[in-house]
Amino acid sequence: MRIVLLGAPGSGKGTQSQRLIERFHIPQISTGDLLRAAVAHGTPLGLQAKEAMAAGRLVADEIVLGMIRERLGEPDTRDGFILDGFPRNIAQARALDEMLAQVDQPLETVVQMNVDYSELSRRIAGRRTCTDCGKVVNLLTSPPETLEHERCPKTGQSHRLYQRPDDNEATVAERLRVYEAQTRPLIDYYRDQGLLRSIDAEGDVAVVSARLEQALKG
């Protein structure tokens, strides 16, 4: 199963990817996660990516494509993968098509996750990550009182939550603008290839998962 999840920041791509991993036993490949790890480790790629990420702009295609090429070469992607946050523009989508054509493993489905602008901003404002285990939670659906009782699998204590630096209001506005200008055209690109399915990605996480699974069944 070779899938792309397409949607604006806050549309739930990461959350739904986690559920698909458990359901289909295929890895999630998130360029955002790969880039954040590179920044955290201070690698040369991370240093190059840092400024664009902090400003909410796209990181240069050659950096992202290099990461994707390397990741898709790993053996755990043999039975499929979920691409989350990649491709982000037409040039990346074309490069991905070429990469996959070379190994005769074309994309099977692209699911567009639709969420209203106001709901996206609300979700992003509530998003927090655990410093220790990396779990992403949302204060809207998991209020602090509930989270207090949950143990971090790494420390055995309550999660230590932080807000992603690019989830602040000004950067989010820029990320949404970049999505509209550069990523939204991918909807037509994949529709023309006959790969696009669209789902309503608002509402309960489990309900959205059910819609997603239905879309993947075709």
Ligand code: AMP
């Ligand atoms: P995300 O976690 O997907 O929201 O990505 C966070 C940030 O990483 C984005 O705002 C971009 O700066 C960068 N990024 C992630 N994926 C890509 C990509 N495919 N192309 C360019 N930049 C990306």
